[in-house]
Amino acid sequence: MKTLQKQDKIYEGKAKILYTTKRPKLLVQYFKDDATAFDATKRGTIVEKGIYNNKISQRLFELLKKEGVPTHFVRLLSDREMLVKKIEIVPVEVTVRNIVAGGMSKMLGLEEGIVLERPVLEYHYKNDSLHDPLINDDHILALKLATPKELAKIKKLSHKVNDVLRKFFAEIGITLVDFKLEFGRYPAGAPKTTILLGDEISPDTCRFWDSATKEKLDKDRFRRDLGNVEEAYKEIFRRISSHA
Numbered sequence: 239m240k241t242l243q244k245q246d247k248i249y250e251g252k253a254k255i256l257y258t259t260k261r262p263k264l265l266v267q268y269f270k271d272d273a274t275a276f277d278a279t280k281r282g283t284i285v286e287k288g289i290y291n292n293k294i295s296q297r298l299f300e301l302l303k304k305e306g307v308p309t310h311f312v313r314l315l316s317d318r319e320m321l322v323k324k325i326e327i328v329p330v331e332v333t334v335r336n337i338v339a340g341g342m343s344k345m346l347g348l349e350e351g352i353v354l355e356r357p358v359l360e361y362h363y364k365n366d367s368l369h370d371p372l373i374n375d376d377h378i379l380a381l382k383l384a385t386p387k388e389l390a391k392i393k394k395l396s397h398k399v400n401d402v403l404r405k406f407f408a409e410i411g412i413t414l415v416d417f418k419l420e421f422g423r424y425p426a427g428a429p430k431t432t433i434l435l436g437d438e439i440s441p442d443t444c445r446f447w448d449s450a451t452k453e454k455l456d457k458d459r460f461r462r463d464l465g466n467v468e469e470a471y472k473e474i475f476r477r478i479s480s481h482a
């Protein structure tokens with residue numbers, strides 16, 4: 239298939255850029271090396287992060303598709319670019335937690351590493367100026383951020399993604415601690431839409447711990463100045479690639 243060229247930049251985020259293509263329903267998602275943390279108060283570059291996150295996301299989106307989770311991923315275009323379906327992002331970030339870490343540890347005063355009896359789903363309103371506040375189902379429905387049907391679908395898909403990814407990562411010696419997902423409506427702007435998983439799935443958006451050593455293999459190495467940041471992204475890519 240011929241490579242679709244990127245045209246106009248329509249969005250630039252902290253880690254990715256979206257470009258239009260000549261096909262109105264398709265975009266190019268470009269992965270940058272820029273890294274930010276703590277509401278973008280900490281900034282830096284993780285060399286070749288964009289390449290690894292693009293390819294890690296590709297592999298995980300393909301796996302999820304095979305397991306029945308619809309995603310925006312269409313195909314890989316280059317080292318840093320993937321072709322995706324244009325979606326209208328639901329302004330709710332879904333966090334799925336299997337083990338206490340990060341925000342949950344801080345919010346509830348719990349020690350990092352406590353294994354949760356069952357996965358915890360959290361919703362955050364996607365709004366940088368409000369610092370992505372924690373919200374619940376009632377906020378989502380009352381503010382019409384999603385319809386009841388959409389929310390039910392988002393919840394079901396989030397649990398499914400957790401089941402699929404947890405098993406996959408366990409097979410390559412990695413514990414999936416937590417992760418963040420974003421969903422969108424497709425086709426964007428149409429009167430009748432379906433929910434697709436969007437964004438990326440990578441060490442930027444997940445916490446991965448080596449199952450044997452508990453070593454952190456994700457963006458926490460950047461957030462907490464733990465060193466060997468590039469190596470962690472590379473190691474996740476290497477392990478994913480080694481899976482049959």
Ligand code: 5GP
Nearest residue numbers: 333339340341342416417418442443444445
């Ligand atoms: P926490 O709420 O503990 O900071 O984050 C939980 C999980 O979601 C972590 O794996 C983290 O990487 C991911 N996450 C939460 N919010 C964001 C965000 O705004 N950007 C990115 N890249 N990841 C996030």
